[in-house]
Amino acid sequence: MKRKLTINFDMDAALLKAADGYAEAAAGHYRTLVSESIPYTGWVSYVNRLKTADIAEINSVATEIRAKCSVFVVIGIGGSYLGAKAAIEYISASFGSYGSKGKIGTPQVLFAGFNLSGTYHNNLLNSIRDEDICICHISKSGGTTEPSIAFLTLRKLLIEKYGETEANARTYAVTDRDGGSLRSEAKEKGYRSLYIPGDIGGRYSVLTPVGLLPIAVAGIDIAEIVNGARAGTEPDTVAQSKRLACVRKSIQDIGKTVEVIGFFEPSAEAFIQWLLQLYGESEGKDGKGMLPVGAGLSRDLHSLGQFFQEGNQIFCETLLWVENPPADIILDEEGGFYAGRHMTEVNTAVKSGMIAAHRNVEIPITTLNIPDFSPFSFGLLVQFFELTCGITGLLMGVDPFTQPGVEAYKKEMKTYLSK
Numbered sequence: 020m021k022r023k024l025t026i027n028f029d030m031d032a033a034l035l036k037a038a039d040g041y042a043e044a045a046a047g048h049y050r051t052l053v054s055e056s057i058p059y060t061g062w063v064s065y066v067n068r069l070k071t072a073d074i075a076e077i078n079s080v081a082t083e084i085r086a087k088c089s090v091f092v093v094i095g096i097g098g099s100y101l102g103a104k105a106a107i108e109y110i111s112a113s114f115g116s117y118g119s120k121g122k123i124g125t126p127q128v129l130f131a132g133f134n135l136s137g138t139y140h141n142n143l144l145n146s147i148r149d150e151d152i153c154i155c156h157i158s159k160s161g162g163t164t165e166p167s168i169a170f171l172t173l174r175k176l177l178i179e180k181y182g183e184t185e186a187n188a189r190t191y192a193v194t195d196r197d198g199g200s201l202r203s204e205a206k207e208k209g210y211r212s213l214y215i216p217g218d219i220g221g222r223y224s225v226l227t228p229v230g231l232l233p234i235a236v237a238g239i240d241i242a243e244i245v246n247g248a249r250a251g252t253e254p255d256t257v258a259q260s261k262r263l264a265c266v267r268k269s270i271q272d273i274g275k276t277v278e279v280i281g282f283f284e285p286s287a288e289a290f291i292q293w294l295l296q297l298y299g300e301s302e303g304k305d306g307k308g309m310l311p312v313g314a315g316l317s318r319d320l321h322s323l324g325q326f327f328q329e330g331n332q333i334f335c336e337t338l339l340w341v342e343n344p345p346a347d348i349i350l351d352e353e354g355g356f357y358a359g360r361h362m363t364e365v366n367t368a369v370k371s372g373m374i375a376a377h378r379n380v381e382i383p384i385t386t387l388n389i390p391d392f393s394p395f396s397f398g399l400l401v402q403f404f405e406l407t408c409g410i411t412g413l414l415m416g417v418d419p420f421t422q423p424g425v426e427a428y429k430k431e432m433k434t435y436l437s438k
């Protein structure tokens with residue numbers, strides 16, 4: 020069976036007609052992306068360039084790490100950690116065992132360096148102190164403040180625990196091939212390292228060693244993720260990306276400024292965080308773009324649901340629906356009205372009810388149906404959304420591969436620190 024995405028558009032015919040008007044431009048932008056003639060578009064064909072030997076190398080580093088630790092700490096921020104976290108949680112499908120066992124051979128995968136909470140990092144250090152630890156600093160630039168600070172504290176722990184030589188053998192790095200302070204340190208201290216291709220930016224890097232190494236350490240089949248991503252480069256899925264990009268552009272044209280991205284599976288929460296970064300950092304510039312907002316369903320129908328139904332209609336909705344969940348529960352006799360029904364049937368009714376109620380107030384709704392929780396589906400989703408995002412950004416007239424705005428807070432922060 021071929022695993023594919025399907026999309027339903029529940030919105031006014033006029034919006035879909037307006038989207039048709041962008042089809043030619045989207046096709047042109049897709050050709051531009053494939054030609055990789057604009058900077059930082061190496062991700063477009065990266066998965067097709069990736070060789071069996073490249074995947075084997077990542078797996079070999081992961082096997083080495085798995086053999087010597089019960090806890091593996093990934094240190095990174097933004098695109099340098101969100102994709103790996105998204106994959107591990109999504110594929111684990113709630114309470115699954117990837118990256119959660121905490122034993123040598125099947126280490127727990129933890130994340131640090133995406134905040135500057137002293138409490139978070141102090142308590143992290145205390146909770147892992149007696150474990151067998153490996154760490155991996157992931158940073159394209161090699162000098163981002165948050166992960167650099169977390170790395171310092173985790174390195175100190177390793178050195179105290181194992182001494183310098185063994186600490187170095189337990190420290191891994193994923194960074195630029197040649198430049199940056201992390202590359203220099205890796206060379207100097209002999210950390211085993213992998214590299215991020217220079218033509219791929221952080222938020223488009225989950226299918227490179229940035230995401231694939233931690234995912235492999237969690238025990239997930241990364242070759243299947245790559246297979247899924249390759250399916251995302253096939254013409255039928257590319258056509259879906261182009262179509263969704265055109266629809267998103269036509270929704271923005273009618274003045275919608277927020278895109279609510281709803282998910283019905285809790286294990287997709289980190290994936291939504293990854294998608295918020297992808298859309299937000301790629302499209303939100305030059306006063307343009309829709310603010311992406313996540314909504315866990317049906318949870319948030321009991322909070323934000325009021326706003327969705329009767330509040331300021333500034334938003335559209337994009338719903339992610341997993342079609343073949345691997346497990347289900349049948350409600351028994353004591354379930355009254357619900358007796359004999361599968362829980363998924365009730366979840367499906369929530370989705371249908373939500374779509375009907377929200378269409379009554381004319382919210383444009385896109386539903387993306389995802390085959391399952393497999394590594395293949397995860398890879399497919401990532402490639403699909405990256406392409407959709409790239410084409411939407413170009414249709415909007417922004418450069419989806421830069422992030423000049425994120426520098427502003429860093430500058431102000433440094434001013435405070437130097438006072």
Ligand code: PA5
Binds near residue numbers: 300
């Ligand atoms: O998408 C991006 O480029 C950013 O979100 C980066 O991933 C993030 O700022 C981390 O940067 P670095 O990997 O250089 O530490």
